Amino acid sequence: MKELKILAVVVFFTLLTYWGVEPYAHSVMHKHIESKGFQYDDLKPLAKKGDAARGAQTFMNAGCIGCHGLKSQGMPAPMDPNAAVASFGVNPPDLSNAGAVFDAKFLANLIANPEHALMVEHKFSKAGRSFPMTAFYGLGGDKDQEVADIVAYLQSIAPKAEEVTPKMAFETACGRCHAVHYDKWTQIGERPKFKHKIDELKFEEKVVDYQDKLTKYLGKLPPDLSMYIRSRGEHYLKTFMEDPQELLPGTAMPRVGVSKESAEKVIEYLADVGDSKRAERDSVGKIVMIYLFIFAFLAYLWKQSIWKELH
Ligand code: HEC
Ligand code: HEC
Numbered sequence: 001m002k003e004l005k006i007l008a009v010v011v012f013f014t015l016l017t018y019w020g021v022e023p024y025a026h027s028v029m030h031k032h033i034e035s036k037g038f039q040y041d042d043l044k045p046l047a048k049k050g051d052a053a054r055g056a057q058t059f060m061n062a063g064c065i066g067c068h069g070l071k072s073q074g075m076p077a078p079m080d081p082n083a084a085v086a087s088f089g090v091n092p093p094d095l096s097n098a099g100a101v102f103d104a105k106f107l108a109n110l111i112a113n114p115e116h117a118l119m120v121e122h123k124f125s126k127a128g129r130s131f132p133m134t135a136f137y138g139l140g141g142d143k144d145q146e147v148a149d150i151v152a153y154l155q156s157i158a159p160k161a162e163e164v165t166p167k168m169a170f171e172t173a174c175g176r177c178h179a180v181h182y183d184k185w186t187q188i189g190e191r192p193k194f195k196h197k198i199d200e201l202k203f204e205e206k207v208v209d210y211q212d213k214l215t216k217y218l219g220k221l222p223p224d225l226s227m228y229i230r231s232r233g234e235h236y237l238k239t240f241m242e243d244p245q246e247l248l249p250g251t252a253m254p255r256v257g258v259s260k261e262s263a264e265k266v267i268e269y270l271a272d273v274g275d276s277k278r279a280e281r282d283s284v285g286k287i288v289m290i291y292l293f294i295f296a297f298l299a300y301l302w303k304q305s306i307w308k309e310l311h
Contacts, residue, residue, distance in 0.1 A: 063134075122250065
């Protein structure tokens with residue numbers, strides 16, 4: 001009877017901690033924020049309908065390829081990542097998939113005023129530094145139309161939404177700042193397999209050089225995201241990506257402006273990578289169970305034989 005009472009008390013406090021205190025602590029430590037559907041309501045709506053053919057010309061004249069590559073159109077990046085990070089503090093991403101990964105309204109606002117769309121004015125113009133991506137001032141015609149044309153061009157050359165793999169979305173939107181060592185991703189690209197130690201060291205040196213300069217640019221090295229799906233969870237990652245300032249006020253992480261579908265792809269990528277060991281864990285679990293069964297069976301046989309001798 002006494003034991004039962006003790007058990008009841010233990011169960012009661014365990015449940016109280018679990019249901020009462022844990023979610024409370026959680027809500028205090030992590031502000032709960034709902035996604036706004038990646039609408040970017042604070043940004044100016046796209047007023048004009050873009051023309052992709054005209055946009056191709058405008059894109060060339062706007063000078064975007066002075067800093068960005070467009071590999072799918074046969075235009076490699078003007079600099080390698082290490083030269084780019086030395087000039088800009090970060091490697092401007094290749095724009096081949098930009099029209100599919102980033103929201104169209106966001107892209108238009110980014111072209112006209114990059115710092116504002118990315119929400120990093122507090123780290124640049126307001127802190128007396130100039131932002132490395134120059135704003136597009138227009139080519140003399142109707143600027144809104146010119147911007148809309150560039151966006152239409154980027155969309156026209158981008159793969160269709162369903163052809164954008166989770167990894168492509170990640171590389172375009174996050175890969176210039178975040179490494180994912182579980183997937184061999186470094187900020188300067190995929191870590192190759194090396195035959196010679198010397199080549200591996202040379203590659204490592206480039207990674208470290210890039211990370212040093214990136215740290216100077218952002219004030220902090222962006223974390224490796226291999227484990228974030230597990231440490232932060234999907235909801236946090238989603239709402240953080242949508243508006244980093246809301247969850248980490250003052251952070252240097254830009255609002256990258258991914259579309260809703262691309263945000264889901266980025267999450268899928270982080271889930272694939274962060275939980276790739278799950279299959280392995282499960283199979284190890286099974287092996288352990290089988291081992292325990294065999295062991296228990298042998299122990300049983302052994303006990304039987306000992307007792308047989310004793311009787
Ligand atoms: C002087 C160099 C320069 C020019 C010119 C330039 N960019 Fe950029 N761009 C950058 C840099 C640097 C970044 C990365 C900034 C960062 O992450 O802090 C960037 C980032 C971007 C991004 C990614 C933004 C995001 O949300 O993650 C897109 C898209 C982009 N630029 C498009 C363009 C287009 C289109 C043009 C031409 C109208 C252009 N850029 C002109 C340097 C440049
Ligand atoms: C221009 C560089 C840059 C880009 C691009 C970028 N990030 Fe970040 N990110 C940062 C920095 C810097 C931090 C550190 C923020 C801090 O602690 O203030 C960070 C932190 C994070 C964190 C950790 C947040 C936390 O609570 O500790 C996550 C998760 C993250 N980024 C996800 C992403 C994802 C997903 C993308 C692409 C959609 C992305 N980032 C693109 C610079 C970047």
